[in-house]
Amino acid sequence: MAASTVLAKAVGAEKELKVHMPGYGGLRSSGMITLAGSVRAMPASSSSSSSAGIVRAVATPDTAVVKRSKVELYKEQSNFLRFPLNEELQNEAAGINEVATQLIKFHGSYQQTNRDERGTKSYQFMLRTKNPCGKVPNKLYLVMDDLADEFGIGTLRLTTRQTFQLHGVLKKNLKTVMSTIIKNMGSTLGACGDLNRNVLAPAAPYTNKEYAFAQETAENIASLLTPQSGAYYDIWVDGEKVMSAEPPEVTAARNDNSHGTNFPESPEPIYGTQFLPRKFKIAVTVPTDNSVDILTNDIGVVVISDSDGEHQGFNIYVGGGMGRTHRVETTFPRLGEPLGYVPKEDILYAVKAIVVTQRENGRRDDRKYSRMKYLISQWGIEKFRCVVEKYYGKKFEPFRELPDWEFRSYLGWHEQGDGALFCGLHVDSGRIGGKMKKALREVIEKYNLNVRITPNQNLILCDIRRTWRRPITTVLAQAGLLQPKYVDPLNITSMACPALPLCPLAITEAERGIPDILKRVRAVFDKVGLRYNESVVIRITGCPNGCARPYMAELGFVGDGPNSYQIWLGGTPNQTSLAKCFMNKVKIQDLEKVLEPLFYNWRRKRLRGEPFGQFTTRVVYKVALDDATHGCRQ
Ligand code: HEM
Ligand code: SF4
Known part of the structure; x- marks a missing residue:
């Protein structure tokens, strides 16, 4: 597919979403703040379902009026x-x-x-x-x-x-x-x-x-x-x-x-x-x-x-x-x-x-x-x-002005502020198994370390003394837990949900598919002349529920059929804007046909320092909106 065709196909998601939903009466039986009424309590340990014993909040709706799920x-x-x-x-x-x-x-x-x-x-x-x-x-x-x-x-x-x-x-x-x-x-x-x-x-x-x-x-x-x-x-x-x-x-x-x-x-x-x-x-x-x-x-x-x-x-x-x-x-x-x-x-x-x-x-x-x-x-x-x-019971005060948001991964070695160090480790899709699992256990057990999990599926080892840094680095590296400079930048910010085989809602692969997808994206980067240290935030889910937050990615893949994905573009590296749906039903084998023109155009036409997500919002969707005949129906 030619770049121009790809660009011209992207429309629809820019449309203002108007919500027309059937009315819903809410939980209240009457009045706005009428909750604090009488309830009947029962012993906490009982497992009975008898309605006589059930605690009923006053707010329980009149089922004749409001259908409930x-x-x-x-x-x-x-x-x-x-x-x-x-x-x-x-x-x-x-x-x-x-x-x-x-x-x-x-x-x-x-x-x-x-x-x-x-x-x-x-x-x-x-x-x-x-x-x-x-x-x-x-x-x-x-x-x-x-x-x-x-x-x-x-x-x-x-x-x-x-x-x-x-x-x-x-x-x-x-x-x-x-x-x-x-x-x-x-x-x-x-x-x-x-x-x-x-x-x-x-x-x-x-x-x-x-x-x-x-x-x-x-x-x-x-x-x-x-x-x-x-x-x-x-x-x-x-x-x-x-x-x-x-x-x-x-x-x-x-x-x-x-x-x-x-x-x-x-x-x-x-x-x-x-x-x-x-x-x-x-x-x-x-x-x-x-x-x-x-x-x-x-x-x-x-x-x-x-x-x-x-x-x-x-x-x-x-x-x-x-x-x-x-x-x-x-x-x-x-x-x-x-x-x-x-x-x-x-x-x-x-x-x-x-x-x-x-x-x-x-x-x-x-x-x-x-x-x-x-x-x-x-x-x-x-x-x-x-x-x-x-x-x-009070009025909210005006929202205070905030500086810009930044994404922080916390990978690598950092000072905690109390003399100890912490070390952030990138874990692909958050999956800890095999050699990596053994090495982490060894280090965490031996040095009695507390741990933190990041919202990007990574792990932080805490409370590390300076003298432990070298032996810990060695054990982890041997198990493939590398310092961030040795990890492909595409992997560092990417995420995938677990999807198949265990998630009942998965339409297609995510965690099992992402290693290959990232390699293919890297190959396209190389082909169009993008440098190794350039990156885009890629997130993949096996269905539209969005468990890996793909709608915030610069390049989001959302499963929409067997081996097929919707492509979402336009999130930012600091996760402050929503991506928009760019294409439907892209078969996994056709990824390069879609990505190559996009990355090529990004390299050629971006403004100085312009991230991919912002570029797609500025250029791709603008071009696409001129062709208002096709849409990426969500
Ligand atoms: C059986 C059904 C579901 C399963 C097994 C499931 C599983 C998960 C898993 C494994 C995560 C963590 C993801 C990760 O680390 O990769 C997650 C997070 C999340 N789930 Fe689900 N999920 C289910 C249903 C849903 C549904 C129905 C929705 C939305 C309608 C949803 C939305 C999310 C979102 C947005 C997150 C992102 C984490 C966050 O809250 O920031 N999930 N879910
Ligand atoms: S996004 Fe869909 S496929 Fe992935 S874990 Fe959530 S519910 Fe399952």
Whole structure:
């Protein structure tokens, strides 16, 4: 395909996305802030589904008026995520039924099958941990490493949300694996499901005030929004409460009901029986550091400090999110937008007010439209702010001006600020296995190192003494864990989701396909005369859900058929703009035909220092828009 043809084909995604969705009445039975009513509590350990005992929030909708998705019914009848999961875990079957499959997500697990295997389905489970800021204590790392060998597929997966995934756990081993994680300072509670997921924060173990404060804030927000009913501990550790104590200000913020946010007598004061309409994602960072892809989260929190470095408050973005559905143009990825500023003592109350606004108003009839981004798109930010302020009890102050964002990988050796060093290691697609797994274990165990997972599927080894630097570098290099200058720049910023064979939603390959795709991109670079140290951010997913955030990439591949991808162009290296859909149904064998003219034109026609994503936005889409006859239908 000629370059000009390729350019001319790119249209459509520039179109303003207008959301026309059928109306939805929300959860409230009446009035705007009518939640804090009577609820009937039942003992936390019961697994009964009898409706007499179920705690019903006042906000439960009138089902005659509002149709709800089946997951809403499962949640409501589950006695806070127990029934029928408990029962299903105890029977002899290899898998669990549909309702339990939905519920176990809230406990941090997906039921999966190996799609490479033909014939009868062999069920297995993926477990995802929750690690605010990506923090992994030494002991937990070693335990996860053991569990992967003993009960998993022998690899650990670092995810785009600073967590571990352990694949291939059989049902009969689930309780052993879960309880081992819980008893070794880990948790999987709320890693999946319709609630607040892992809270991101820059993974760098800097000891300076600003970073430490961002990380402390992330941990406090994570605690605030952790489920409280005890179901998780009932199921996995027989009711033992293995929870670390939370700061008193977190408990106070959770229990505060001055503005009608809570279900005061419920075991889940913030979530009630229905939890949230859909997953909810929060990231915290400091100005300039966009290692967390801040704008892709439902809430993005930015620490604001004064000129002496003393923290004063927070800027808040709302309404980011990645997932979409092919050929449904009313679904779309969206960037977070400024909501306002709050003083530092108010952050937990402001976050809770936003969560409650989504809980009460996010759609529960159609899960495709349940993320908060659709609520904000439909209402507009002014109305959204107004409603949040009622739950917050105050007005938001104006959003403070911020410097430009930068992507930081933290790869290589750095000073922590307390005399120790940290070392960021690039791990392709976050997959730790084989020699690399052994070497990491050896080093982490021998030097008793704590670890951090980055939102780019990489690993940081922390608390390293200077004298250990050389022996550690040697052991790691022998296992292929190289210093960043020896890694292809294309690999450093690329990401792929796991996709096939374990993800049930995968349409095509991502993690297994990316090594070859990156090599082919490098070959095209060489052919058109781009230098080795030039790079583009490439992200690949096996379906449009966007688990590796492909819509923020300069070059995104989104699976749209067997061995076929949509191509998205136009993200930036610092992850501040959304890519647009450039082409559909590009067969994997035709990649060069599409990429070569694009890269050739970038090399020839870019402005000084212009990254590929910005070039495509300036040149490719401009040209393409002149030809308004074709479209990349999403
Ligand atoms: C069975 C279904 C699903 C599975 C097994 C799954 C798996 C995953 C995995 C493995 C990650 C980490 C990715 C990595 O490190 O490469 C992830 C993250 C993510 N998932 Fe999914 N996912 C599922 C459903 C969905 C759906 C339905 C959506 C959206 C509609 C979605 C959106 C995302 C996004 C945006 C992330 C990026 C991480 C972030 O939150 O910043 N996922 N998911
Ligand atoms: S993007 Fe799609 S294929 Fe990839 S892990 Fe997520 S749901 Fe699965």
